[in-house]
Amino acid sequence: MTLLLSNEEIEDLLTMPESLAALELAYKDVAEGKAIPGTRADSVGQTKGETDTDEALYQLKMMGSIAESLEVGAIRINSDILTWPTKSGTKRRTKAPLAPNNRWTGLVLLFSMNTGEPLAIFPDGIIQLTRVAATTALGIKYMARENAKTVGLIGAGEQARSHVIATAAVRDVESFKVYGPTKANRDAFCQELQGKTGIQMTPVDSAHEAVEGTDIAICATNALDPVLFQDWVEPGMHITSIQDKGASEIEPEAILKADVVAVHERGNMSHGYITKTKGVNMPDQGEDLTMMPELEAVMKSPTLAEIIAGLAPSRTSDDQVTCFLNYRGLGVQFAALGHAVYNNAKKQGVGNELPTDWFTENVCP
Amino acid sequence: MTLLLSNEEIEDLLTMPESLAALELAYKDVAEGKAIPGTRADSVGQTKGETDTDEALYQLKMMGSIAESLEVGAIRINSDILTWPTKSGTKRRTKAPLAPNNRWTGLVLLFSMNTGEPLAIFPDGIIQLTRVAATTALGIKYMARENAKTVGLIGAGEQARSHVIATAAVRDVESFKVYGPTKANRDAFCQELQGKTGIQMTPVDSAHEAVEGTDIAICATNALDPVLFQDWVEPGMHITSIQDKGASEIEPEAILKADVVAVHERGNMSHGYITKTKGVNMPDQGEDLTMMPELEAVMKSPTLAEIIAGLAPSRTSDDQVTCFLNYRGLGVQFAALGHAVYNNAKKQGVGNELPTDWFTENVCP
The missing domain is CATH 3.30.1780.10 (ornithine cyclodeaminase, domain 1)
Known part of the structure; x- marks a missing residue:
């Protein structure tokens, strides 16, 4: 059957x-x-x-x-x-x-x-919601500081919701600060998730405020432009992003501030990925990350799989910045x-x- | 519903x-x-x-x-x-x-x-059987001589069966000669198809005998090595093949004897085609046709689609040899x-x- x-x-x-x-x-x-x-x-x-x-x-x-x-x-x-x-x-x-x-x-x-x-x-x-959030959480489990307790969350939609549950399953989180563009949504989001998890959830007025001073900065939006910037990246932080529609949620310069960057597939990040759009103009047809010269370094990054299997090193000190680009998935x-x-x-x-x-x-x- | x-x-x-x-x-x-x-x-x-x-x-x-x-x-x-x-x-x-x-x-x-x-x-x-045979037949319709009447068929399996029906739908075929490696099978095949189509079907003892003196030579086998060779190609003939497992059914030199060769997709014939066989040895993992230097000419061939749409020329005389490589399909x-x-x-x-x-x-x- x-x-x-x-x-x-x-x-x-x-x-x-x-x-x-x-x-x-x-x-x-x-x-x-x-x-x-x-x-x-x-x-x-x-x-x-x-x-x-x-x-x-x-x-x-x-x-x-x-x-x-x-x-x-x-x-x-x-x-x-x-x-x-x-x-x-x-x-x-x-x-x-x-x-x-x-x-x-x-x-x-x-x-x-x-x-x-x-x-x-x-x-x-x-499964789609779960696999993305759970993979972000595996990145946190293997890359964020062991003692990470505060999370900045950019995004207050379905993906963000799953990310709260998943993150709380891998670190002893004390508080989330949450930014989404619509005040009513982020307020309701925090109220619901605080009730569900017992973790302090605070809605804030900007993406910068959400991640400022936190141990883990999560981008879980569907924005087409970067939402996390290099000046916001602090020592010891783990930064992570779920998509690169149009552009990465994390601006390239911010990614380059990380001591360790993990990807899903090394080299051409679009390996095994064909899009045929014959005669059609996609408003947000993103360039491959391989096309951004400032991200050439990422091409040599370890994969999350290698880090999980112990075949590549993760962070080696609490001061380092780590980054997992949870793009496209596997x-x-x-x-x-x-x-x-x-x-x-x-x-x-x-x-x-x-x-x-x-x-x-x-x-x- | x-x-x-x-x-x-x-x-x-x-x-x-x-x-x-x-x-x-x-x-x-x-x-x-x-x-x-x-x-x-x-x-x-x-x-x-x-x-x-x-x-x-x-x-x-x-x-x-x-x-x-x-x-x-x-x-x-x-x-x-x-x-x-x-x-x-x-x-x-x-x-x-x-x-x-x-x-x-x-x-x-x-x-x-x-x-x-x-x-x-x-x-x-x-649909699989029909689409392959019908596409071979479209190649015949647009590329073989208008007056083609005799067909040599190498193969006596399911695909060959559909090819008889499809070919008879696009040309006024008088006779088929059929070769398959097992005598009992090719005999039964001919008896069944002659009954079904009313067209003379003759089982023969070799692939060469099947195609000798015919107007259209069809390879519809699942052999891993060539079954149609350059010396067998005669002026005016249309030759066609349904697969390239391991190697093409038609040896490269025979393809090069054709004045017009049509393909499914020009350039890299494996365009849009990914096979991942990590750690696995496939006994017949075929090389792409692009890897055969003698077939570079094929890379400039028109597609069957272009010939059907009238955007590329087909044969211009009854003496020319034409060839349609019906590989992989679309x-x-x-x-x-x-x-x-x-x-x-x-x-x-x-x-x-x-x-x-x-x-x-x-x-x-």
């Missing part, structure tokens, strides 16, 4: 400690050559979807990977209507929920490496978390089973 | 003339920049699947594309256990059907470019044929509908 799961079920099945453990194992596997971290290919074209912004494009994304020790392969698929509304003076990429019942289309397909069969099909939403994150979700679901009898014959065939392809 | 279809249903829904028309349109779109022909990325690793050969690997393949004029995107996924048994002295790559009930795992997911939603999910088997073939299948199924009320909510989500991914 092939298991179908919903985000609601996945939310209950996947705890942060389990996610961290699964990812930690997957990253060790990547460093030791037991996993193919991921291949990715996107197609972009015109859409006739009805959106309320002038700029809209269709993007079909796919990311694949295999994890030998888990004996699974996974493909994550996104079929998105992209729009670029301007909010608070900043252009942000958003995905319009134009599928029936105002929904988005993001799927993970999990396959057995031993039989080829599709073990499970489920939405990517919760397909193996979906294999690892998908495997954890699948195993928990089977154990607990959660989800709907469909005949596997519906998704296999008796004709040799 | 999201439509699920079986190969049996697709076989009835997709006729060869419709397939040819759909592909012809898609190729024109590709030439005119209205489609993204395809991106592809594969991951290969060890399998613990139980096969009866020593060499076995797991391969997770994905190929994506969008076709704006059809307003759909498509992803084809293969989750294969590859083995390399030796048959009649030749090593052949085969896919072991290890999914439950001895089945293979190959899927096409069709998405709306206007809403993002998954319109349909179906197996790739029939993802847009699945978008085009998938769209045709989906529309026919909706019209005829065929297939099983599942709630689209099962494959979409209310969390922004």
